[in-house]
Structures are given as structure tokens and as C-alpha cells.
Amino acid sequence: MIPQVLLPLMLPAFALRATAAILRGPPLKDTVLLVSRVILRSLPVVVIICFFCGAMLTVQAAASLAPFGALRMSGLIVGFGGVREVFPLLAGGALASRTGAEIASQLQAMRVTRQVEALEMMGLDPLVLLVAPRLIACVVAGPVCVFAAMVSGLVGGQVIGQFQLGIDRSAMWATLLSAVGVGDLVVGLIKGVVLGFVVGVVACYEGSIVAEGGARGVGAAANRAVVRGMVLVCLSCLGLSALIYGRFL
Amino acid sequence: MTVANEQSAQTPAIELRAVTKRFGPRAVVDDVTLSIQRGRTTVILGPSGTGKSTLLRLATGLLEPEAGSVHTLGVDVFGAKKHELLRLRRRMGMLFQDNALFGSLSVFDNVAFPLRRVQRTAEPEVRRRVDELLQLVGLPELGDRLPDRLSGGQRKRVALARAMALSPELVLFDEPTSGLDPQTSASIDQLIKDTQTRLGLTFVVITHDIESAGIIADDAGLLLDGKVHLFGPRATVWASQDPRVRAFLERRAG
Ligand SMILES: Nc1ncnc2c1ncn2[C@@H]1O[C@H](COP(=O)(O)OP(=O)(O)OP(=O)(O)O)[C@@H](O)[C@H]1O
Ligand SMILES: [Mg+2]
Numbered sequence: 001m002i003p004q005v006l007l008p009l010m011l012p013a014f015a016l017r018a019t020a021a022i023l024r025g026p027p028l029k030d031t032v033l034l035v036s037r038v039i040l041r042s043l044p045v046v047v048i049i050c051f052f053c054g055a056m057l058t059v060q061a062a063a064s065l066a067p068f069g070a071l072r073m074s075g076l077i078v079g080f081g082g083v084r085e086v087f088p089l090l091a092g093g094a095l096a097s098r099t100g101a102e103i104a105s106q107l108q109a110m111r112v113t114r115q116v117e118a119l120e121m122m123g124l125d126p127l128v129l130l131v132a133p134r135l136i137a138c139v140v141a142g143p144v145c146v147f148a149a150m151v152s153g154l155v156g157g158q159v160i161g162q163f164q165l166g167i168d169r170s171a172m173w174a175t176l177l178s179a180v181g182v183g184d185l186v187v188g189l190i191k192g193v194v195l196g197f198v199v200g201v202v203a204c205y206e207g208s209i210v211a212e213g214g215a216r217g218v219g220a221a222a223n224r225a226v227v228r229g230m231v232l233v234c235l236s237c238l239g240l241s242a243l244i245y246g247r248f249l
Numbered sequence: 250m251t252v253a254n255e256q257s258a259q260t261p262a263i264e265l266r267a268v269t270k271r272f273g274p275r276a277v278v279d280d281v282t283l284s285i286q287r288g289r290t291t292v293i294l295g296p297s298g299t300g301k302s303t304l305l306r307l308a309t310g311l312l313e314p315e316a317g318s319v320h321t322l323g324v325d326v327f328g329a330k331k332h333e334l335l336r337l338r339r340r341m342g343m344l345f346q347d348n349a350l351f352g353s354l355s356v357f358d359n360v361a362f363p364l365r366r367v368q369r370t371a372e373p374e375v376r377r378r379v380d381e382l383l384q385l386v387g388l389p390e391l392g393d394r395l396p397d398r399l400s401g402g403q404r405k406r407v408a409l410a411r412a413m414a415l416s417p418e419l420v421l422f423d424e425p426t427s428g429l430d431p432q433t434s435a436s437i438d439q440l441i442k443d444t445q446t447r448l449g450l451t452f453v454v455i456t457h458d459i460e461s462a463g464i465i466a467d468d469a470g471l472l473l474d475g476k477v478h479l480f481g482p483r484a485t486v487w488a489s490q491d492p493r494v495r496a497f498l499e500r501r502a503g
Pocket of ligand 2: 346
């Protein structure tokens with residue numbers, strides 16, 4: 001087993017090898033299937049979480065702005081904080097818990113049942129055949145999930161604004177969208193690519209390393225993929241925000 | 250298809266020199282030197298847990314030894330570059346002890362996998378070849394099933410068909426007949442024997458089944474406690490008066 005302290009060294013090395021494997025022609029059909037599967041399985045989680053989160057942010061914004069007679073401005077908070085920070089973060093978290101766990105357990109199960117060795121014995125490289133398509137799937141799914149997260153978060157805000165706070169529909173949309181620029185969309189999509197990459201690399205790494213054997217190893221790999229994936233998602237979100245938005249301070 | 254040139258024909262199929270493999274403090278393969286010849290069937294016998302499967306993993310480069318060198322089909326397995334090792338493995342087939350079938354693929358797709366992905370065979374030819382292989386192992390009806398809906402013996406036979414799919418020059422069988430009924434075992438033995446004599450391939454077979462070993466083996470080796478206790482032509486091994494060999498062959502508690 002590989003000691004935890006080596007993770008900061010092993011993970012980047014694995015990321016490099018996995019990225020190189022993408023350039024060596026992973027199977028197209030598997031990749032397309034995985035892309036659609038990852039998106040279809042992660043999207044519902046993303047949409048549900050962000051819808052409620054957008055609604056909750058709006059309630060809090062309204063509660064703090066109403067005393068100042070600025071209820072109509074509630075949408076701004078969701079526009080700024082939600083779209084720029086919270087929704088992409090949640091999308092990354094949903095991707096890590098849904099897809100990261102699935103990839104790690106799937107690969108680890110293939111390893112303990114020696115399916116990976118069977119591939120190697122055919123002279124095939126598991127990095128190209130198994131890891132590369134999954135990494136591509138995550139990198140593609142990342143921005144899709146972030147975009148869906150933004151939209152459903154805004155819709156959540158709109159719904160609560162219209163039905164609980166009684167702000168009329170077009171006014172609510174106007175404040176929500178007034179805070180969001182094309183730049184935010186671009187940054188969100190960049191975040192999505194980075195989050196997808198991070199989640200994919202961690203999941204494939206946890207699925208590929210030699211851990212405890214058997215069913216327990218499979219569960220443990222999935223668990224580590226989620227926990228480590230989430231931590232790295234948070235770090236990358238903060239890093240990107242500090243780098244991009246921090247410049248304007 | 251069988252041998253590339255005369256020089257490589259003379260090198261042994263598998264040659265281990267002073268190979269030691271440890272798991273923890275225990276040497277599971279202990280300073281083993283062994284030479285397995287081409288164009289024949291070599292059977293490796295030995296009690297459970299003596300390192301037979303480990304020996305096959307070492308010969309294929311799936312496991313790295315702590316000491317010693319391994320040459321397979323003339324290639325230095327642990328001196329070779331990654332792509333050389335992958336190329337070498339395409340000349341081998343392996344039946345894993347626990348089958349290692351691809352769980353998400355049907356029986357047909359499992360057997361077709363090496364043809365499609367390694368050899369890039371055209372689809373009509375894949376279909377013909379897979380049908381032929383499934384016929385050969387006696388499972389022509391089960392192509393559409395997923396592996397987890399097969400019996401243990403059926404799975405073994407699918408794995409056997411997959412290992413043979415590319416007609417490799419060297420095939421390693423890790424317990425091809427364990428878990429099979431006597432009749433199916435006998436037909437697998439016959440299959441191994443016929444294929445070997447017909448194509449002149451090199452087969453290495455690990456088995457607990459003394460009767461089956463008596464049918465298929467040209468050479469035989471007995472592995473005890475991580476060491477090669479005795480190795481030679483089957484007749485010599487079978488005639489050995491060594492008490493531990495006799496105990497094993499006569500299935501006495503030793
Ligand atoms: N990955 C591993 N980690 C630790 N120990 C191992 C590992 N693989 C095998 N061993 C140990 O090495 C020894 C030899 O294992 P191996 O699988 O080679 O035995 P075998 O001769 O094939 O036995 P069997 O006939 O039961 O298949 C066993 O005692 C096993 O516990
Ligand atoms: Mg074994």
C-alpha cells in the first residue's frame with residue numbers, strides 16, 4: 001500500500017501519465033459512451049442541489065436586504081455569489097460523489113478481479129483503454145455540469161423570488177442576470193474543465209492503485225475518491241477564483 | 250505464426266534464472282532456476298499456495314521479482330521497454346486461475362475482445378472465429394450471456410476460449426480444469442492435447458489434476474515450498490522414487 005504522505009507526488013505523476021494516454025488514442029466508442037453516461041448520471045444531482053441552493057441563497061438575501069427596503073435586489077446575491085462561486089463548487093462536489101465514486105469502484109473492481117491484468121496480458125495498456133476515456137468523460141462533463149448548475153441555481157432563485165417573495169417575474173430575472181456577465185460564464189466553464197480533470201484524475205488514481213484486496217478495497221477506493229476529490233475540488237475552486245476575480249481587488 | 254526465426258526457436262519458451270519473489274518476509278518463489286522448452290506442453294504441479302500462479306505472473310512480467318532474471322520467448326522481461334513487453338504479451342495467451350473475464354461484456358464480446366482490439370480483425374471474421382472457439386469449448390449457445398450469469402465451469406471455458414483466440418505461440422493455463430465435471434475436464438484435456446500437437450504451440454499448464462497431467466504433459470515439474478523439487482520429461486517424473494514426489498502423485502497425505 002502507498003502511504004498517504006506520498007500522495008502529493010504520486011497524483012501529479014499519475015495525472016501526467018493519464019494525460020499522455022489521452023494523446024495515444026483511447027477507443028472512440030467507449031469514450032463517447034462514457035461521456036454520455038457521466039453527464040446523464042451527474043446532471044440530475046447537480047440540478048437538484050443547485051436549484052435548492054439558489055432558492056436558499058435568495059431567501060437569505062431577501063431576509064437581510066428587506067429591512068433596507070431592497071428586497072428587489074435579492075437576485076444580485078445569487079447572481080454574484082451563486083453563479084461565480086457556489087454553483088460551480090457544488091457541481092464539482094456532485095461530480096466527485098456521483099462519478100468519482102463510480103469510476104474508482106469500477107476500476108478497482110476490475111483490478112481485484114484481475115480484468116486489468118487480462119488487458120495487460122493482451123498487450124493492451126489499461127491507461128489508454130480504461131483511464132483515458134474516463135478522464136475525457138470527466139473533463140467534458142465538468143463544464144456541462146457547471147453550466148447546468150448555474151442555470152438551475154438561477155431558476156431556483158427565480159422560483160422563490162416569484163412565489164414566496166412576490167417579486168414579479170421579469171424584475172427577478174433582470175436582477176438575477178444583471179449580476180452575471182459573459183465573463184462569469186467563461187470562468188465557470190474553465191472551472192468546469194479543471195474540476196472535471198481533478199475529479200477524473202483522483203478517481204482513476206484511486207481505482208488503479210494497489211489497495212486492500214477484495215470488496216473492501218473497492219469500497220475504500222470509492223470513498224477515498226469522493227473525499228479526496230471534494231477536497232481538491234474546493235482547493236481548485238478557491239485557487240481559480242483568487243486567481244481570476246482576485247485580480248480586480 | 251509459431252516461430253519467428255531459427256535462433257529464437259532455440260531459446261527456451263520461458264527461462265528463469267535464480268528468481269526470488271517475496272511477499273513480506275516470505276519467499277514465495279525461492280531462488281528458482283527453470284527452463285521450459287518450446288513446442289511442448291509443460292505441466293507444473295504442486296500443492297496449494299506453493300507459488301505456481303506467482304511463477305506465471307513472473308514469466309509474463311505482471312509481477313517483478315526481487316532477484317533473478319526472466320526471459321520469455323527470448324525477451325528479457327524485466328529489461329525490456331514497456332512497448333516491447335506489450336508486444337511480447339501479444340504473442341502469449343493466458344488463462345487466469347480466477348478467469349478474469351470482462352464483467353461488463355457478454356461471453357461473445359469477451360472472446361471477441363482480443364480479436365477486435367489487438368488484431369483488429371474484420372467483424373465477419375470475428376463472428377466466425379468466436380463461434381468456432383465457443384463450439385470448441387462446448388458453449389455455442391451462451392454467446393449473449395454476461396459472465397456473472399454463468400456457472401463456474403462455464404466461465405472457465407469462456408476464459409479458455411479467450412486465451413486461445415489469437416492462436417498465441419505460448420499459452421499459459423492456470424488450472425484449466427479445476428471446478429469442471431470429469432467429462433468436461435476430459436474434453437478440455439483433449440482440446441489442449443490436440444491443439445498442441447496440431448499447431449506445435451508451447452503450453453504451460455498448472456494443474457492439481459494428476460490424471461489430466463498424465464494425459465497432456467510432455468514435461469512436468471513439481472513445485473514445493475517455492476522451489477522446483479523435480480523437473481523433467483513426464484516419464485522421468487512419473488517414475489521418480491523420491492518420497493515427496495510419490496506422495497504427491499499418489500495423492501497421499503504427505
Ligand atoms: N499479492 C499477494 N500479496 C501477498 N501474498 C500473496 C500475493 N499473491 C500470492 N501471495 C501468497 O503467495 C503464495 C503463493 O501464491 P500462489 O497464488 O502463487 O499459489 P498457487 O501455488 O498458485 O496456489 P493454488 O494452487 O492454491 O492456486 C500464497 O501463500 C499466497 O498467500
Ligand atoms: Mg494458483
